[in-house]
Amino acid sequence: MTEPARKPGRLGVGIIGAGKVGAVLGSALRAAGHAVVGVSAVSDASLERAENLLPGVPVLDVPDVVERSELVLLAVPDDALEQLVSGLAATRTWQAGQIVAHTSGRFGTGVLAPANAMGVIGLALHPAMTFTGMSLDLSRLPDCTFAVTAPAAVLPIAQALVVEMGAEPIVLGEADRVIYHMALAHASNHLVTITAQSAELLKSIGVEDPSRLLGPLLRASLENALASGETALTGPVVRGDLGTVRAHTDALASVQSEDIRHAYRELAKATAARAAGRGTLKPDQARAILDILSGGNAGSS
Numbered sequence: 657m658t659e660p661a662r663k664p665g666r667l668g669v670g671i672i673g674a675g676k677v678g679a680v681l682g683s684a685l686r687a688a689g690h691a692v693v694g695v696s697a698v699s700d701a702s703l704e705r706a707e708n709l710l711p712g713v714p715v716l717d718v719p720d721v722v723e724r725s726e727l728v729l730l731a732v733p734d735d736a737l738e739q740l741v742s743g744l745a746a747t748r749t750w751q752a753g754q755i756v757a758h759t760s761g762r763f764g765t766g767v768l769a770p771a772n773a774m775g776v777i778g779l780a781l782h783p784a785m786t787f788t789g790m791s792l793d794l795s796r797l798p799d800c801t802f803a804v805t806a807p808a809a810v811l812p813i814a815q816a817l818v819v820e821m822g823a824e825p826i827v828l829g830e831a832d833r834v835i836y837h838m839a840l841a842h843a844s845n846h847l848v849t850i851t852a853q854s855a856e857l858l859k860s861i862g863v864e865d866p867s868r869l870l871g872p873l874l875r876a877s878l879e880n881a882l883a884s885g886e887t888a889l890t891g892p893v894v895r896g897d898l899g900t901v902r903a904h905t906d907a908l909a910s911v912q913s914e915d916i917r918h919a920y921r922e923l924a925k926a927t928a929a930r931a932a933g934r935g936t937l938k939p940d941q942a943r944a945i946l947d948i949l950s951g952g953n954a955g956s957s
Contacts, residue, residue: 670725676789678731747771
């Protein structure tokens with residue numbers, strides 16, 4: 657892969673953190689005609705990603721990457737971001753006029769205040785996508801949305817960078833970033849946990865390949881939920897099927913994993929409460945289901 661010809665208005669880009677996100681976004685910016693002038697990478701995995709996705713780009717120490725760059729992309733874990741920004745400010749590494757963008761979902765531009773005080777342009781660009789850190793991710797970017805937070809005067813810069821990477825920007829307020837990130841984590845991370853828990857239950861009864869059972873079901877459920885919302889919900893809770901709910905909770909006693917027992921009960925309670933709120937479950941049905949899930953004997957014969 658050769659460096660694309662640098663077009664007018666293109667930037668020299670430095671990537672801080674060749675993790676799964678940083679290496680992929682760096683590659684996307686490079687494909688848009690920007691010149692990736694340096695990348696920081698420490699672990700063997702990040703060095704390999706840099707080599708595969710950013711071939712020919714020099715691996716440098718963080719201050720050297722910043723010194724060479726017009727656009728600095730900070731793709732580091734959330735908890736490391738604040739210290740990194742303030743540390744580079746303390747050493748006077750930031751340069752006035754630089755664009756500094758981070759990829760954290762949790763933070764807006766406030767975390768970049770020490771750099772802003774030195775005259776940089778701060779942007780927050782969070783891709784709402786899970787990354788593998790492989791070239792496959794580049795083909796997924798056109799279906800991806802980035803949450804963009806920036807001062808109004810420079811918001812078009814943030815939006816343009818996202819569009820250049822092939823994705824779609826949505827503007828998000830500084831104060832809304834944590835709830836936004838919580839929503840995404842709840843949907844994506846907990847889906848993985850629920851899938852793993854369901855696969856564990858199936859394996860415990862001798863199903864050798866749970867993915868063959870779960871794959872079509874989960875894909876259809878997700879598509880229906882996105883298309884129709886909670887009206888797509890099916891199952892014993894929303895039907896008010898007390899006998900089946902009781903059978904499930906009785907079977908939980910034989911499940912060894914405490915996290916599965918707890919998650920099933922609490923998610924079923926949440927489902928019942930939301931179904932009652934929509935009027936899908938009658939109040940007496942909802943009370944009976946919640947009682948069963950809490951260990952009671954409502955509706956027993």
